[in-house]
Amino acid sequence: MINLQPYSNPRYFIILFIALLPLIIGLYFGRRFKIYEAIISLLFLFLMFDGKDAIQGYQLIGYIVFQFILTFAYERYIRSGKNKTWVFYLVVILSIIPVTIVKIAPHIPDPTADLIGFFGVSYLTFKNVQVLMELRDHTIKKVDPITYARFLLFFPTISSGPIDRYRRFAQDYNKAPERDKYIEDMRLGTRYIFQGFLYKFIIGYVFGTLWLPQLAKYSIIYGNINGGLRLSWALLGYMYCYSMYLFFDFAGYSLFAVGTSYFMGIHTPMNFNKPFISKNIKDFWNRWHMTLSFWFRDFIFMRFTFFAMKKKLIKDRNRLSQASYFIDFLIMGFWHGLTWYYIVYGIYHALAIIINDIWLRFKRKNRKKIPHNKFTEAFAIFLTFNVVCFSFLIFSGFLSTLWFGWK
Structure with missing residues (x-):
């Protein structure tokens, strides 16, 4: 039996297309073969976790x-x-215990600790916590067990997202699209998959496999004649190259997941929207890993804000939003992993978005004094791009490699 990792090579897509063909034919004629779809999902999950x-x-x-x-x-x-x-609170804590164990396990000095966890545990947890919160809010009245199982185990997105919402998924799953709409879905699905090939297997390969190792080789930290530290200019190239690799690799994967979903008649939301043309850091988080960003906005940022307002913990609205941003991005940093660079990455973005809010308030008060034209917009994009790329250098953990190599 073969181990079949999602979107890892052309063979996967050949097997995927053959498996989906009966489902595609059914949807074209206005029928959704739910039993066959469930069998295919279980088969791909079995192959993913085989061996x-x-x-x-x-x-x-x-x-x-x-x-x-x-x-x-x-x-x-x-x-x-x-x-x-x-x-x-109890059910939410119980729901996140598995992913908490997965994040802690690598830091336990036990040779079997790395066996804890599976592909996609974080994304499944996001889905489940979302359902629990919306049950409490009564925005979800009833959860259908079959639809819920399909929602959690939807194989195109199980390992790395995008993160869908239960109500949106159920609306697509419980009906077959009209023929004209499904033809458009197939057109978009084909486009997204080929765009994903370009991103992940061509552009991502150039940045991640051809250029990144060479830049890493020359991005050294060493002492100068005065005993201080000096950075190689290659580190700057590494920062930009890693940022491009991270985007094209992850965006390519997300496009594969979205394209496959469209062939299955499920409109999985897009994850990226030209993030490197963002005019400020808040705009960036409305474009980068959007399903994760919006999940944290809805279920961490907004809920803490409402809680703090209700309990009158912070009376000043500006201070309240700053505290909410800090908690939001700090949790996001911890979610990525319990290492210093992930946590610093979260704090860095929290501070960046707080500074951005302060600037926007100042700009609104002094709009007549501060110029706004094509040049200032271009500068804003340039500045945001570099702020983001530096955060990705932190996120990469490469600075730890350089530091300990120098030590």
């Missing part, structure tokens, strides 16, 4: 069972007319 990754497959099964018990027990509790805050 040496079998233990991850067992963990995935246990995780899904655990989250099902938690979600439907909470749904029954909410439908009984009860809505205690402590119960909500």
Whole structure:
């Protein structure tokens, strides 16, 4: 049996197209073969976790069972007319315990610690916590077990997103699109997949495989004659090259997931929207990894803001938004991993967006004194691009490699 990682090579796409062909024909004629779709999803998940990754497959099964018990027990509790805050906090904490263990495990001095966790545990947790929160808010009245299972185990997006929302997914899943709309879906799906090939296997390959190792080789830190430190100019090239690689590799993967979803009649949301033309850091987070950014905005930033306003923790609105940004991005940093560079990455973006808000308020008060033209817009894009690229240099962890290499 073969181990088939998502979108890893052309063979995957050949197998994928053959497997999806009956589903495509059915959707073209206005029918969604849900049983066949479920079988195909389970087959691809089985192939993903076959062989040496079998233990991850067992963990995935246990995780899904655990989250099902938690979600439907909470749904029954909410439908009984009860809505205690402590119960909500408890189920959310229980829901995130698996991903917390996965993030902590690599830092435990145990040779078996790296066996804990499976592809996509973070993204599944985002989906499940979203459902729990919307059950509490009554924006989700009832969760259908079959639709919920398909939502969690939707194989095109299971390993790295994009992060969909239950209500949006259920709306697509529970009907077949009209023929004209599905033809347009196939056109877009084809475009996204070929664009993904360009991004991931050509441009991403050039930046990540051909150029990045060479730039890393020459990005050294060494002592000068006075005993200080000096950076090679290649480090600047590494920063830009890694930023481009990160975007094209991740955006390519996301396009594969979105394109495959469209062939299945599911409009998985896009993850990127020309992030490197952003005019400020807030604009950047409305364009970069959008499903993650919007998830944190809706379920971390907004909820903490409403909680703090209700409890009157911070009266000044500007200070409140700054505290919310800091908590939002700090949690995002910890979510990426319990290493200093991920945490600093989160703090860096929190400070950047706070400074940006201060500047925008100052700009509004002095709009007549501050020029606004094509040059200032171009400078804003240039500045934002460099601020973002430096954050990606932090995110890469490469500075740790350089520092310890010098030490």
